[in-house]
Amino acid sequence: MKHAPIAGGAWRRHPRALSRCTLGGTVVRAEHHDPVVLSPAGATVWELLAGPASIDDIVSGLPVEESAARSDVQRIVAELVEAGLLVEA
């Protein structure tokens, strides 16, 4: 799936996006969208988006080297936006 590029602004969870942890990963659901089970990396990004955060904020919050993580974070944020789970802060 190809996602729209994510610009440098900040993102936050949609006010009606809900999530719940399970043994198999975090399940997230936005209004009028199907639920999604996040990968472990997606779940980490989701946790870091508890408050408004930019791509830089998220990358700096990860326990990995920045250059390796940036493109993955951008892809995950794009997926979350497409699933209706994030809005621009």
Place this chain on the structure above:
Amino acid sequence: MNDTLAMVAATGLQTMLRPHSKPLDDAAFMDVRRRAVDHRLVGLVAAAIASGSLAVTPRQRDLAVADHIAAATWVLQLDQTLLDITHLFSTEGIPFRVLKGAAVAHLDYPDLADRCYGDVDIAVPAADFGRAGEVLRSHGGVRRFPEPRRGFDRAFSKGACFTLPDAVEVDLHRTLALGWFGLALVSDDLFAGSEEFTVGDHRLSALEQPTRLVHACLHAALGDAEPKLLALRDVAQMVLHCDDIEPSLRLAERWRCEVVVADAIVTSWASLGLMESPPLVIWAAGYRADRRSASRLARYRSDRRLHAGLALGGVSAVPGLLTKMRYLRAVLTPRRDDTRLPTRTRLRHGVQAGRARLRR
């Protein structure tokens, strides 16, 4: 098998029930799994697997993961519905308190993931019960059982169940139990205070902690003839984190349900094999019910527990002769046009319940 499910229900608490260090055979695991789904213990099964107290094979783990994801997905749908309904109530100026599943999971469990639920429970003041029902109807809700007589809901009913178009069931409560104990409690007390929790970005009001604890006991002891393990776990969860027992005990006395609170706590501790003895457990162990209170509680435990029997047993909690007559008329001869069971059948149930009472 019962012990396995009870051990699961006690996950995270200090229990005498022994963990399963070796996986169950597949047939036994499937039975535990089926009953865990029925009893909404799926979250605690996952917690037991994660903590190592329930050893599983890789295939069994996959099944438990699938169950947990399915349960969580349903819970998220329930929470979305809860947000919709409470928004509508707020818009209409209807006060509400979220009860049971959603409130208990957010306020009383350290990990939301452990507490699954299957429907939405909301209490509204008696005076707003009719308007709240109209709001649910406008949202596509269909009431499962009709009001037996005009005015019954507002004066006597425990509540009403509505099914929404997306299959979510909403239990709208006026009070917290069927029968005598539901009629004896002071429903205005439910709105005297509140405790808030957050769903998404929204703050919702639940009962305050002492009221929530008494409600958990009412639900565990009176909700089913055989207490459900999740209801007993809820009681344990709250009792273990109750710093000041006096407000709960004052409320139980005011609602004349000390016998229920004591019974729920004793049953919870025995069923889950719990080892700690917080103050409420010591109180419950020393509580001695008088004959009348014990008899009231026994009606809920009878093998012949019938809705009509509980309703008839409640008449002594209804104040005033005329009000009692109005109550009995509604219970014994509900409107013919929209009752689920024929009047003759309901009368027969009433007579059976009356005979059972006389035999006691």
